[in-house]
Amino acid sequence: MRVALSWLAEHVELPAAVSTEEIDAAFVRMGLEVEGIRRVGDDLHGPLLIGAVLEIEELAEFKKPIRYCQVRVGPEQVRGIVCGATNFDVGDRVVVALPGAVLPGGFQIGARKTYGHLSDGMICSARELDIGADAAGILVLPADTPVGADAAAVLGLTDTVVQLAITPDRGYCLSVRGLARELALGLRSPFRDPAAAVTLLPDGPAPYDVRVQDASGCDRFVAAVVEGLDPTRPSPLWMVRRLTTAGVRSISLAVDVTNYVMLELGQPMHAFDRDRVHGPIVVRRGAAGERVQTLDGAVRRVDPEDLLITDDSGPIGLAAVMGGLSTEIVDATDAVLLEAAHWDPVTVSRSARRHRLISEASKRFERGVDPEMTRVAVARAAALLVEYGGGRVVPGVIDVDHRLPRLPILLDADLPAQVAGVAYSPGTVTEALADIGCAVEGGATLAVLPPSWRPDLIDPADLCEEVVRVEGYDAVP
Template sequence: MKFSENWLRQWTNPEWDANELAEALSLAGLEVDAVEPVAGQFSHVVVAHVVSMEKHPDADKLNVTQVDVGQSELVQIVCGAKNVAPGQKVCCAMVGAVLPGDFKIKKAKLRGVPSNGMLCGASEIGLPDDGVDGLHLLPSDAPIGMDVRDYLDLNDTSLDVDLTPNRADCFSVLGIARDVHAISAAPFKVPFVECEMAGSEPCSVAIQVAEPKACPKYLGCVVSGFNPQAATPVWMKQRLERSGLRPLSLTVDITNYVLLEMGQPMHAFDLAKLQGTVQVRMAQAGEKLITLDEKEITLKEGTLVIADDSGVIALAGVMGGLSTSVTDATSAIFFECAHFAPLAITGKARAYGLHTDSSMRFERGVDPMLPERALNRALSLLLEIAGGEVSQISAHISDEYMPSVAQITLREQTLVEKLGVAVPAETVEAIFERLGFSVVRIADGWLLTAPSYRFDMQIEMDLVEEIGRVYGYNNLPEDPVMAPITLRELPESEQELMALKIALVQNGYNEVVTYSFVEEKKQIALAPDLPYVLLQNPISEDMKAMRTTLFPGLLQSIAYNQNRQQGRVRVFESGLVFYKNDQEATGATQVPMLAAAIVGPVAASGWDEKSRNADFFDLKGDVETLLRMSHQLGKIRFEACRNPALHPGQSASLMKDGKEVGVIGQLHPQLLKTMGVSGTVFMFQIRQDALMTMDVPAAQGISKFPEVQRDLAFVVEQSLPVQQLLDAVHVESEILRNVEIFDIYRGQGVEPNQKSVALTLKLQHQERTLEDAEVEALVARILQVAKDTVNAQLR
């Protein structure tokens, strides 16, 4: 919210300078981002009247002017501006004036002709660019000889306040002034006379509100007979410009002015362009509207619109339509001023690629009692400046849908506990009265009724916060916090996520944090079978789906790095994925995941070895490292799978107790272009709960008896996963300690459709030396089980 300091001081004028005012607002929760003067520093610049002008005798581009500056004699000034002409009112820097940049004006001769001053353009006196190539022209009624700083009210500053979403009541000078009054206790007054402007003639426009829940209050009236050529006053233009708005035309400027002054959006339609009844209704799918910025939009069902018999003429609470816009030829208007429910407007502007001051306010909430005051203020300004006649105000109000004011109890004890100081009761009551609350003293505190514009007041802590910020956080005692801190014990059976992250970092990975909402097209491409949640109010069209996998963010990070000539990328992320579930209160089941992706060389190139690209087994080794840290490697099986995101020949499911807890594999080649990546990308994703529970190691003595090893080479079908052979070999035995693969062979001596898998069996007893007979018996049993289970033959 940007506004003029002088404008604010018409409402309330504390004894603070601009910087003190900014600091007080910031400490009260209304953070001031900038305090800027509205013009550069200059002096001795006055309003001047160009009486006459002649061509310079020795310069084609210079003119010799005689200027009236309010003194007894005319002043001769040589001027090179293209737009100088007799009869103009301009800004004149007198001899002795100092302009921005410490530029001093002295008597001079230009090509032999004396010049006693300088006629100035906007930029030369530090004003915003007025778009004129030449002098900054003043209105014809500007008083000659008056200091330009006083005439243009340039001893002013512009304050820019960054409002939090809950303080929509401060999206106006009125709202800011109420808070300044509460903070400073300076008097507060409305700087204009508020009166009922309704005329005696009925409103000629019929109004129908078909959606009273979305629009519980709709006011409208007709203004006719005003001067369409009337210009916006200088003071109004200045306040608009200092609030960041560009003056356009009188009607538009008045609606923008009241928007900034009181916080109420409103709209004016050209009466001659309206057809039939003005309706507040929901749009029908496929209806079209050309907005004021000449953008054609196709409306969706559920969008609140203003329409007449010809169709939609405005997007309610967002922007008007071009077909009924007010122009310089408009001689009669239909003024509307309404209260729209925030939920009826939220997200609609963004959904159509629009963003307006009106939608920003209606989305956050507008005082439901404000439309009458704001409409009367706008009508008063219009009649004062351009004349005309006003009809009766047609009001459509649905009391059952109007927001109710909140009544909240504040206990004295709560105030002491939360603020750490006993604020005197009279101070508490004075603060709430200045904030506009109705205060009733009760036994243990106060019963407070919030004003209609403080719709953010809901619970007792809201009231505590109000006292804290107005009383002043700097005034609260600096007492040490007596809060015992008990560190949570980490059971030995619980793995720390940070330890897993550190392991990945030590292995060359970099952690990334990506958005939880992703592009719907990529979501479907990577996980077409998983139900996902669509956001009703997405940041943008490519961030509308809640992710069901961490892969989109990882692939986006890889694409970002590859686009910047980074060929070797290793990234990981821990975060939530969201599966649509209507049974949950949030509409989704949230599952913590850990995922990673690699592409490019397995290691940085070196002089001593040839670089190679990372493959499936490099990533599988990193996954096994994480599983080994959690003592879960023996419980996790890697089983071949078909995953839409992964290459069908290089992908596996991570299975634990018969359930899939993760996947690993190569990104499907058909998805490279969709994801914007290149090369061979390998990825894994695993549920965090599969890694976070560890088996607690049990101490066991080392056997002092010798270990026996037996090497067995099995011939099996080429397609048989080695894991199945290992499962078959791991028979129950008190002496079988471990089974390791030491060779896989294909070639001469082995049938083309078969392979040889060589295993080492490690046998040992804890309390005695093994006998040959029992070793041979176990080997025979293993051979028989392997043959029966997977048809493995001893080579």
């Protein structure tokens, strides 16, 4: 799991001037392996400014599109720049690297004569700034971006990136929410849960017909519809930057939003093109002879043990592993059906390996995902699509919930001390378990209800291990 420290800092009150060594030590104290901490953007130097395009002269005498642009980069500062991209117009805000700047990869910018004009800098693409994959088009910024401002500061081009190896029993740490919780605990700092800031969609008539025929494989299925999206709207730059830092490629606003929410909350999601879904959605096991074409283009023979998402046309997704090609988001998509579900980890693991298709979604589901995040994730994704895609939420939300209640674990309050050989008081035990999200009641014998994001806590030994972890392994003789 790779994440920007600035993203974690939105949910952890970091001590002033905290060092990377202290961040590393805090994660290690919580039992997480830090593979590396590195700075990004430190190879970016020199003047990199926000510019406004004043004039564009088309140089028609050349075989390929070439433009000579006048760009204002500050008061009384106008630069003439030759550019081969055509995706921007007069009035657009762009990023300008002036002579003397050095871009990621050591690319030095200088004034040079080309195509019969002196090019006094360069208008930059997202790839040239290392914040996206689009090398053919210029990065066009919102119209209110201040001209002459430092582009590195505006775009957040410098940051610290933490990379961690997440063990199978700590699936909740495959998210900013989980890692921020652990970092806050390791630093003994306040934690701000991103899920708490989400306003859930109100109950109402279901906007789509969903039937779950296999509750053992899918004990919760939540969905909502967002329509009226502007398919031409791009993903916001801050989102693209965070996805790129995490190693996720930006695709389109709807897809990027679902990936962003997965990284933020740990809940994998899928967005269907609503107008390409036919009839009710049915969650069921596979049938003999069925096939599904997944988003990677492969046609896969379905096993009877596979969980499927289907409509009247047949399978439209290999549940918890990969969506189907027939209902994928396309350039013209203006209405989406957002889905977030809680799938059986064993079934997901077997399907992913059977089809040799290990996805970011399957990695999380087979480790255990917080079932409480299904409705939160749908609401979060819907809000982002409304804000950045201009859509509107169709009233009502689908929430098919077949979950069984979790029972508390009975724990002798003296057991952690007996196991570790450390004199933990009953109060210390109670506080340590509460710190990781458990609900704790009782005195000499504690009734401990683990939090929804910790399916790995199933017996007293697991709880003892958590007490030792929170109180510090270094205290164990």
